[in-house]
Each structure stands twice: as structure tokens, then as C-alpha cells.
Amino acid sequence: MIQGTGSNVGKSVVVAGLCRLFVRRGLKVMPFKPQNMSNNAAVTEDGGEIGRAQALQARAACVPLSVHMNPVLLKPETDTGAQVIVQGRRHGTMRAEEYGRHKAELLPKVLESFAILEGEADLVLIEGAGSPAETNLRSGDIANMGFADAADVPVVLVGDIDRGGVIASLVGTHTVLEPGERDRIKGFLINRFRGDVALFSEGEAEIALRTGWAALGVIPWFDRAGELPAEDALGLEGGGASGAALKVAVPVIGRIANFDDLDPLRMEPDVDLVLVRAGEPLPGDADLVLLPGSKSTIGDLAYFRAQGWDIDLIAHVRRGGRVIGLCGGYQMLGRTIDDPDGIEGAAGSVEGLGLLDVETVLGGDKRLTLTHGTHVASGASVEGYEIHLGRTTGPDCARPLLEIGGETDGATSADGLVCGTYLHGLFGADGFRAAYLGALGGVSSVAYEARVEAALDALADHLAACVDTDALLAIARAR
Incomplete structure (x- = not known):
């Protein structure tokens, strides 16, 4: 399970790249996200809906879309309420407080979907939501450690160095987690590094020393990430080509x-x-x-x-x-x-x-x-x-x-x-x-679908060059 120190640290893109990377190594890979919140949805072949990030990950893994890849999808309708989609179908509309009280009731459906994918795949890559450090949301959690504990899966934590404070983010997450949750995290990745990655070797060592987690790699900035569909409206950016007609x-x-x-x-x-x-x-x-x-x-x-x-x-x-x-x-x-x-x-x-x-x-x-x-x-x-x-x-x-x-x-x-x-x-x-x-x-000059495919292949190459993928697979096999 790939969790993050916060939202928008690059979990979705990392999982998509790993899906393509491990598929190219001959594994059948399935993406999974227990709970997603997004109004950017995709339609599955059986007439359900899931988060579009999982659709991109499924594309990277070369498998058809399934409602089980994202069994709980929250689609915000107001600042305090959202439509709740369960295994691809509308379950109802709930205010945030109401959902907080009832989300634990959805865990059996989440585990059912996970078991279905697990039975079909050599490797399931699971994306967390937000951060496990939000301890005020831990009760009844189905998105991060609550799911990881219930499904007994190991976790790798991703931190975003481009935001600044990545050491504090990772070490701080270690500090607020319960001892059993800390032990469930087996390693960490540093994402979106600009410059010479060798300059962060002392930082990696400091994080490993303070947490006991294995350093699995520093991922340099990936320029072509903008060629992949964004999951969150906060990531929307315009084009702005100079001299465009x-x-x-x-x-x-x-x-x-x-x-x-x-x-x-x-x-x-x-x-x-x-x-x-x-x-x-x-x-x-x-x-x-x-x-x-x-x-x-x-x-x-x-x-x-x-x-x-x-x-x-x-x-x-x-x-x-x-x-x-x-x-x-x-x-x-x-x-x-x-x-x-x-x-x-x-x-x-x-x-x-x-x-x-x-x-x-x-x-x-x-x-x-x-x-x-x-x-x-x-x-x-x-x-x-x-x-x-x-x-x-x-x-x-x-x-x-x-x-x-x-x-x-x-x-x-x-x-x-x-x-x-x-x-x-x-x-x-x-x-x-x-x-x-x-x-x-x-005038149109872009072959769009081909460009997305090329970006996914380039992302897989990018991760293969900087992530200890053998260690990742060893962690997965330890389950």
C-alpha cells in the first residue's frame, strides 16, 4: 500500500508508474484505492463508476476497469456533503459528519472488493487517501491504516520534497502513528526532487535513523506528469502556448x-x-x-x-x-x-x-x-x-x-x-x-492517446531508474 504524508504528494502518479513498470516485468497488476474523493469519475465496462485516477492506473496496468478498484467513491456536492458511491453504484448522499459515523460500515464491501482483485492478480498496488497522520480521522478509517490493518498489507510512505519540510513530514507521521502502525510501514520514498539527488543522501539517512524505515529511493521531478490526466481540480492548469491561434x-x-x-x-x-x-x-x-x-x-x-x-x-x-x-x-x-x-x-x-x-x-x-x-x-x-x-x-x-x-x-x-x-x-x-x-x-497536431501511453512508459522508466523495485516486491511478498 502506497500512503502519503499528505494529499497531492504524488501517490496516484507513483502507483500508475509502478503499475506499468511491473506489468512490463510480466506480472498481472491490479490498482486499488479503498476510498477516493473526487468528482473526476470514470465509467467501468459493467456500468459503474470509479475515480479517474484508478482508471489511469488500470490503463497503466493494461487491465479493464472494475468497480472493485475503487469500492468507495465520494463525490462532493456541497462544502459539507457528498454523494457516496459503493462498488460503482450510488449508495446515498451524506454530510461529512454522517459519513464519519458510518464509514466503518463500508469496510466489509471494501475488503470484499480487495479480495476479488487479490484473487485475480500477482500484485495489487493500493493507494491511500490523504495522510495516515490525520489522527482525528483514524476512528473507523477505511482509507489508510484502518484498511491496511484490516487487510494486513505492508505500507510504503511517500513524501513530497518539492513542498519543503519532507523530513518533518515523514518523521512527524512516524511520531503520531500508533506503534503497530509504525511497524506496518516498511519503507519510504521521496518524490519530486529537483537537482542532484546525491545531495539528499544525508536527509534519507536522517529519516531512516529516526523512523527505522528503509529508504527505497528519491524520485526526481518528472516533467511529463502534466501529460497524464489530473485527478484533483486543484491540479488544473491552463495551456498557454505562445502564438496559439x-x-x-x-x-x-x-x-x-x-x-x-x-x-x-x-x-x-x-x-x-x-x-x-x-x-x-x-x-x-x-x-x-x-x-x-x-x-x-x-x-x-x-x-x-x-x-x-x-x-x-x-x-x-x-x-x-x-x-x-x-x-x-x-x-x-x-x-x-x-x-x-x-x-x-x-x-x-x-x-x-x-x-x-x-x-x-x-x-x-x-x-x-x-x-x-x-x-x-x-x-x-x-x-x-x-x-x-x-x-x-x-x-x-x-x-x-x-x-x-x-x-x-x-x-x-x-x-x-x-x-x-x-x-x-x-x-x-x-x-x-x-x-x-x-x-x-x-490546427490539431497532437496524437492524444498515443501521448498518454508514451508518458506512462516514460514514467515507468523514470521509476525503474531511481526506486528500489526489487525491495518493493520483497515487501509485497512478505504479506
Whole structure:
């Protein structure tokens, strides 16, 4: 189990790299994360959902996605509450305090999923969540040491030296853990080192001396990490290519979801991807405004208006600018969003942005499906996934964006400037992206999927050169 001294220390990327590394050594590897918190979800082949970080790790391990790779997924809907997904299916919505009281009840499901993967693999690489040093969260824990103890798995701890204070982070974690938990940790890794790693040899020795844990390697900064999908919205960065022909503006809404839709655009040299934060206006010179997915469409629509972005967007369209909405962003572009059952809060209907002549009714079962289709305007193939509640209908649906399995998806305004779709991942299709950007006056030069694969291979090579992988395997075999 790979745990970290804190969030965003690189656990997900390290696990992905190790998955690819050990697969290339002939092992069947499965990634696993007992509990994840993210609105960036992936759809499995059996119609469930898991955290997208585990989807990337499964890709690195060359295995199909399974709901058992992430049996508990928390999808924040408000600052204090989240939708709880258990083994790929919606379990309910809980406030943080309520979940804290009930999370231990989910441990049997977590252990069941782990046992299923363990029975199919030579090696299971487990990712922790946050830090085991958060002792206030230890009671009923299923994400870090609580799971490690229950499943009896050894732990390796990752610290991020780029943040500073890595010695204190690792030694401090040792200090606050219980004696049995300290013993469960067999070694540590230092991540994101810049410069000559030999300069940290004394630091490694100091940590080993104070903790009794084995030093398993210092991982230099990996420049190509930005070519891999980010798990956390905090890691979102724009593109910003100098001299790019196209400027694509993305308002960063409060509950942005499935934002890996942006990754292919971010990599394009001819695209300047501008992430617009709260308090900033939508840029007046944008060629395209992209409204991303949302975990809380009605709440994020209010957030959008609170920034004044609705006024900016109308002005953008008036100037002839293009707009595309994805999933929740598509719903926002319509005339109304109706929530008769109070799925997102109080029951009722709210006025949309009115740029598409469609209406959305939230309700019914969540649609979770992997999808292949065709872009109507260009004939280019698209593929991706749908993950949404609700149905959108109206006159503009007579001009669909996509054809999928004999049916249509999405809508386009009469003037052709505004469109929307429920399909996530369509910008990952090189042909569609080239056609779409070409219609805006830009050029696509990136083979996206091939680039992600190359980055995973490079990551595996990177870890092989600096991590004592034989020691890692010996620790795993000791279980």
C-alpha cells in the first residue's frame, strides 16, 4: 500500500508508474484505492463508476476497469456533503459528519472488493487517501491504516520534497502513528526532487535513523506528469502556448467534474487554454468558451451567475464567439433546469442561460455508459462515456452534435454558435478534435492517446531508474 504524508504528494502518479513498470516485468497488476474523493469519475465496462485516477492506473496496468478498484467513491456536492458511491453504484448522499459515523460500515464491501482483485492478480498496488497522520480521522478509517490493518498489507510512505519540510513530514507521521502502525510501514520514498539527488543522501539517512524505515529511493521531478490526466481540480492548469491561434476559455465552476475533458486541448500547441477563476471575467478575445461538467448543475449555475460570467457569455456570443457545453455545462445552456424530486436541493425549476432552446429535467437513474459515435458535422468518430442524471429535450435537439448507436445526442443553436453534448471524452478523439478546432481556424497536431501511453512508459522508466523495485516486491511478498 502506497500512503502519503499528505494529499497531492504524488501517490496516484507513483502507483500508475509502478503499475506499468511491473506489468512490463510480466506480472498481472491490479490498482486499488479503498476510498477516493473526487468528482473526476470514470465509467467501468459493467456500468459503474470509479475515480479517474484508478482508471489511469488500470490503463497503466493494461487491465479493464472494475468497480472493485475503487469500492468507495465520494463525490462532493456541497462544502459539507457528498454523494457516496459503493462498488460503482450510488449508495446515498451524506454530510461529512454522517459519513464519519458510518464509514466503518463500508469496510466489509471494501475488503470484499480487495479480495476479488487479490484473487485475480500477482500484485495489487493500493493507494491511500490523504495522510495516515490525520489522527482525528483514524476512528473507523477505511482509507489508510484502518484498511491496511484490516487487510494486513505492508505500507510504503511517500513524501513530497518539492513542498519543503519532507523530513518533518515523514518523521512527524512516524511520531503520531500508533506503534503497530509504525511497524506496518516498511519503507519510504521521496518524490519530486529537483537537482542532484546525491545531495539528499544525508536527509534519507536522517529519516531512516529516526523512523527505522528503509529508504527505497528519491524520485526526481518528472516533467511529463502534466501529460497524464489530473485527478484533483486543484491540479488544473491552463495551456498557454505562445502564438496559439485559438483561445479557449473555461470558467472553473465550484463543483467542476470530469475535467479531464480539458487535457487534450491543453496539450495542443495551437490552443491557449485559459482557466477563468472566480472574480475574473471571461476573456473578451476568446474564440471558444467551454462550459465543463458539474457535480451540482443548479448550484454551479448560481455560482456562474455570481461571477458575472452569464453577462460575459452573452456578450461573447453576440460578438460571434463559439460556446460548447459538456454534460452539466450543456444543461446550463438551456432555457430551464427542472429538479422535481429535489435531487440537487430544494425541488423546483431554475432559469438556464438561454443560449440553447432546450429544457432539462433532472431525475431517473444515473446514466453510466461507455459510448462510441459520430460527429454529425464532420463524420469524425468519437468515443467517451456518459455519466449524468436527467434528460434534455427541445427544438435545438433537432440539430444534434453527435449520432450514437442510431440515436442522437446534444443540441446546436440555430446560428450554429452554441452547442452541447452529454458525451465526456470526445476531445480525446484525434479526428474529432482536428475537425472541431479546424472549424474554429486552428490546427490539431497532437496524437492524444498515443501521448498518454508514451508518458506512462516514460514514467515507468523514470521509476525503474531511481526506486528500489526489487525491495518493493520483497515487501509485497512478505504479506
